[in-house]
Amino acid sequence: MFQHIDFIDVTLTHSPAIGRYFEGARDCQVAPSLFAVQAQQNVHLAYVLLYRNQMFGDPTYVFEIKLTAQDFDDRIFDFAVERLLELCRQHGIRYLNKQQPIVDQDEMRRFQQHGFKMNRWLVRKTVRVATILALFEKVLKRFKPSAQTLAQFSFLPYTDNTDALNALCNQGFGQLTHEHLYATGEYPSTRDYQFSTAFYKGEEIVASLGIGVEDGCAYLDPLNIASAYQDTWVFAYFIAENMKTLLDHGITESQIAIIQDNQKMTRISQKLEGKVTSTEAFIYQKVTDAQE
């Protein structure tokens, strides 16, 4: 069907397409490049976004692929990935991460065929809010803080001190996560983030939780908690109080996201009943290995 498809740099002519096809590009720190699989002049079958994660220091590049045609064609996908890897070799790019995690098993298999490996995975699970509350109330029975201690702490809206929250998020995740940027109101969202809270000891921020509500379900972001408070009563108390607020407003269902390498959260999620809705894999490739 396509006799002469090509892989070309279209950053100069089509960069506004980045906004159309790659929502995640809004958070990238370095100006992205855009490549297209072109069948004929201005007929683009796929776009590939490629950018350096950070301008200096970390030489990791991040990519994403979007096929523009509705009918998924493996040959177009294979062609785009092969040419992307070739481009990386030409530029001496050795570390390549896919921007968005993969949900689809077929897609995972296709990437694996091109030498990509999984470095971690993320599980999304629906859990009843009451179940989460019950679990943490049980924990709190053993570590209940005194009224005097509690008096030093306060809840504030998530958006009250964005700079401090950004710092906490950077500490915990090494970057401002997509979810965090929505919760701070940086980007517009269809979800209602009014239940997102931050927990302070005096002026010092100790924990924060982004909660976006949509269709009666609370989507809980990964918890941000200062390292000094991770194994204290703050962890259980902060989550329990947030769950109480949700229940008070008639929100009974939630969805949580657990990253595989967070062993503590993985253990907790195992104790929570609920249903896994998706398992998403983050993939990477050491491009030089593929060359060898």
Add this chain to the structure above:
Amino acid sequence: MLKSNCLWVHLPHFDWRLLMDDDTSQLFPNLLDLIHTGTSGCFRRSATNIITEGILLTGMTPEKSNIVTAKCNRPDGYGITDLCRPGVTAPFFWEYLDAAGIPCVAINMLGSHFSKSEVGLVLSDAFCRVTDSDADNWPLSPGSVSNLARTAKMSQLRWHPSQISEADLTWFFNNDLQQLQTFGSKSLARMVCETSSVHAAATQAIEDQSFVCHFVRYTLLQDLAFSLAKQPLRSLPVYRNAAMLIDGLVGRLVQLMQTKTTVVITASEPAPFAIICADAVGRDALFDKNMGIYDVLPTVARVLGVSAAKWAGTAYCLAQPGSTSDWQPDMQLNLPQSVGNINLDARFPPSRTQQKDIQGLQMARWTTLAQHFALMGDGKAWEMIKQLESEGLIQDQLQPLTDFVSKHVKNPKQA
């Protein structure tokens, strides 16, 4: 074809007074020789280095080229980024030539990242930028080379700070190690390496003999000026020695070019100047007193035998008295089709932080344009101040700018 090959070297922050002062001019034999064999002169300041470079290399006003500040709106609509090709709205001179099928090489030119070349080679201003501490793991930024077939060869020419030692750098401080350490040997190593990479690439490009026109930009002096802000640069040994090095690099490039080459040297700060040398160009002559920076590109193009309708300036004749050369352009250059983005709307609005960045950039742009128009004696300077007022800047904040503009252009309100 062009009347001759061309070498155009841009030297941001090379101080013209170093070449005019009898005490220092002998330190720069190569540039001095070009002055003696060509036509030269300095021009009125145009506000900033970036604006001047934009005018020199696009021939357009900063408003039209969008070359005003070091940052530009990101092409995907999500905020701002370093000035790069998608953010520049006018063609550079080499892009006109490229579109006409004349092979050019552009090395380290301002705002050239993501540029595309059909018949030549572009190594953008990100090509030589040292971004990694490890020379063996220093990827090329995608978009920094066009076309890709030459990538592997050219990337090997780059210099990395790990390849030079402190001992190599003390020369810049007249062998005073302490002064080097006070300045920061790592910073200087980075600057020297970036300039060395540019020179290595330029040398290779000339030796390849594949290109008709060569555009090269050495930024060592600009980097030093940035680091030594507000110090009297001209008298500093590091600046003077760096200028001597640049003179040597220019001399080497000129030597490598074949005879009958048009050589153009330009600089943009503190005072813009140009030197144009070609066979039929007047020797040891000065530009017409009415010539300004807008006229440099059309004049160079005229020397090369080409012209384009879009340029803002006038093409001056630099012919030697009695020259029989035909000074009428042989070729009309057309606007390259590759310039200008297609109109696709970005689906997502910028974040709050990005909106602030965009607003800040817009303010910086109006401020810089106000300074530029004032220096050019153009009443548009007051329109820029009006824009700043409409953005909510109060009189106290605007006062220094208003005072500056008042010195150069009459306020229409008062008139």
